Amino acid sequence: MEKNLKIGLFGFGCVGSGLYEVLNRSELIGARIKTIVVKDRNKERSLPQHFFSFDPNEILLDETINVVAELIDDSEAAYKIVTQALKAGKHVVSANKKLIAEHLDELISLAKENSVSFLYEAAVAGSIPVIRNLEEYYNNDSLTGILGIINGTTNYILTQANDGVGYAEALEKAQQLGFAEADPTLDVEGLDARYKLAILIKHAFGNTVVPEQIPVKGITGLRNGDVAYARERGLRIKLLARAERIGNELFAVVAPHFVTADHPTYSVSNEFNAVVVQALFSDRQLFIGKGAGSLPTASAVLSDISALKYDYQYEYRKAVEGRSPLVSESFSVRVLVSASMDADLDTVGLDEVEERYIGKGEQFVVGNVKYSALKNLFEQKELSVILFSDLPQVEEEIVVVETQYNS
Numbered sequence: 039m040e041k042n043l044k045i046g047l048f049g050f051g052c053v054g055s056g057l058y059e060v061l062n063r064s065e066l067i068g069a070r071i072k073t074i075v076v077k078d079r080n081k082e083r084s085l086p087q088h089f090f091s092f093d094p095n096e097i098l099l100d101e102t103i104n105v106v107a108e109l110i111d112d113s114e115a116a117y118k119i120v121t122q123a124l125k126a127g128k129h130v131v132s133a134n135k136k137l138i139a140e141h142l143d144e145l146i147s148l149a150k151e152n153s154v155s156f157l158y159e160a161a162v163a164g165s166i167p168v169i170r171n172l173e174e175y176y177n178n179d180s181l182t183g184i185l186g187i188i189n190g191t192t193n194y195i196l197t198q199a200n201d202g203v204g205y206a207e208a209l210e211k212a213q214q215l216g217f218a219e220a221d222p223t224l225d226v227e228g229l230d231a232r233y234k235l236a237i238l239i240k241h242a243f244g245n246t247v248v249p250e251q252i253p254v255k256g257i258t259g260l261r262n263g264d265v266a267y268a269r270e271r272g273l274r275i276k277l278l279a280r281a282e283r284i285g286n287e288l289f290a291v292v293a294p295h296f297v298t299a300d301h302p303t304y305s306v307s308n309e310f311n312a313v314v315v316q317a318l319f320s321d322r323q324l325f326i327g328k329g330a331g332s333l334p335t336a337s338a339v340l341s342d343i344s345a346l347k348y349d350y351q352y353e354y355r356k357a358v359e360g361r362s363p364l365v366s367e368s369f370s371v372r373v374l375v376s377a378s379m380d381a382d383l384d385t386v387g388l389d390e391v392e393e394r395y396i397g398k399g400e401q402f403v404v405g406n407v408k409y410s411a412l413k414n415l416f417e418q419k420e421l422s423v424i425l426f427s428d429l430p431q432v433e434e435e436i437v438v439v440e441t442q443y444n445s
């Protein structure tokens with residue numbers, strides 16, 4: 039049944055102010071913000087001071103407010119707000135990927151116990167409706183992989199680098215445009231994408247994954263020679279987050295990848311995100327949309343709020359106990375490792391070395407590394423590591439899954 043939604047909004051930054059604007063421009067939704075709570079009394083904002091409160095209880099203890107929109111940066115403060123709101127019987131809409139990735143099972147239980155919804159479409163890939171699609175459309179067991187560009191800031195920086203703009207300048211622009219996190223290390227070190235991937239894995243495959251389990255390498259260690267290597271071969275470097283089911287195991291990683299011109303993410307530029315879903319029967323599907331920025335992200339929050347009008351909640355149908363462990367010895371990935379001339383690339387843990395190059399004070403090796411050794415390789419800060427997006431081992435194993443379906 040349609041509900042009268044009264045919203046308590048926490049945060050009036052990039053996404054919070056965007057939500058205020060999209061709600062004002064979407065008369066059909068019929069949901070209105072009653073109270074806005076912010077932290078900083080002295081910050082200049084687009085609305086007069088009397089629109090804001092500084093006391094969280096003005097929302098949390100207000101019985102007429104039935105929806106909390108949590109759109110703040112600080113994940114610890116967000117944890118308190120969200121848990122209190124759920125316990126108070128309010129629906130919660132959040133865009134806080136760190137909070138969600140780190141506390142998902144607890145928050146799901148809390149929402150269930152209090153018979154309210156906890157929705158977070160805006161937390162992953164901004165405006166792309168990926169979570170609801172994984173929940174509703176791919177609601178069976180046919181998914182074999184989900185991968186893509188799920189951080190707008192790094193894609194912006196990599197796109198600009200391709201056009202000759204330097205790293206520092208591109209990052210500054212991404213900050214000005216409101217794409218980057220308050221602490222942009224989270225973007226450029228791949229941690230933001232890793233939180234998002236952990237959330238996607240829950241909805242795609244049912245596993246609860248602690249973000250730290252997923253090997254991560256950001257874009258800060260990329261070398262000029264890597265970009266030249268890619269350019270000479272018609273490749274591009276993209277920070278991809280990927281989770282692939284191989285037999286009964288899950289391969290998950292966030293790292294720079296070389297992608298070929300026919301790869302679905304090759305032409306996805308700037309703050310756009312792309313999510314590629316691979317499934318047994320529908321084959322490959324691609325979603326592209328703005329993954330960061332005020333109004334695009336607010337549009338996903340708006341969509342969650344409007345879904346509350348008909349009591350929508352995620353059902354986590356694929357969540358099952360006892361899934362196989364994340365780290366597997368049974369497959370390896372092909373990587374390019376590069377470093378300055380004083381590094382010893384013979385000892386970095388590659389199983390087989392296919393090629394070696396030397397050029398302009400840098401050295402490169404291409405070879406295979408076991409998935410279980412990837413974390414260790416990524417942690418060696420002096421090395422740049424880029425994965426090739428092709429995984430022959432994955433192709434073989436997908437056939438195994440298909441056989442199971444046919445039997």
Ligand code: HSE
Nearest residue numbers: 189190191217218219
């Ligand atoms: N900093 C994030 C990004 C914002 O660049 O993708 C959207 O989650």
